[in-house]
Amino acid sequence: MPASKPKIAIVCYSKSGHSRHIAEQLSEVLDADIYALTTARYMIPFFGYLRAGFDSVRRAPTPLTHPLPDIEGYDAAVLCGPVWTSYPAVPLISYMRQANYLPQVIGLLLTSGGHSPPQKAYAMAEQVLGRAFAVQEAIPNSIEDTPDMDDKIARFASDLIAATIKG
């Protein structure tokens, strides 16, 4: 159990800004640091979208910009990013596979268009991580900036803090 306030990192990939916005809301509640995952691969107009979907379906690794966020020394981390083709976006998967260090307590916070249930994405992320997430949540774009979003973020934050204190 951390002696003082837990140090929390949010590692976020966002192609079109929704996940970044959610990460910022969560960081205010948790007083957490945000680290952006980036890749040029999906930035090309229109073709970037196709590539994202294609890479997601064939589960290809993303060439992430290096150095990757170094979150050693944090008590807990949140991985935040979109659902692509029912899975966590490829950059999140690639980060989990490549990161040198991930804390014991990790939360998964996904954003989505709301047209696929998040269970498939949770299961795949858990399989890649090799253990259960302390807390997982999905926020559809349709509830962005509504009281429902605030509720989900507040619950996510308090569950993550509880898991961190429990160790």
Ligand SMILES: Cc1cc2nc3c(=O)[nH]c(=O)nc-3n(C[C@H](O)[C@H](O)[C@H](O)COP(=O)(O)O)c2cc1C
């Ligand atoms: C290639 C691609 C595939 C997507 N697949 C899904 C999907 O299977 N289910 C869903 O609900 N939303 C899907 N979406 C919508 C995104 O998950 C949603 O818009 C998300 O909030 C985008 O986050 P971002 O703005 O941080 O990139 C997809 C978006 C893209 C670009």
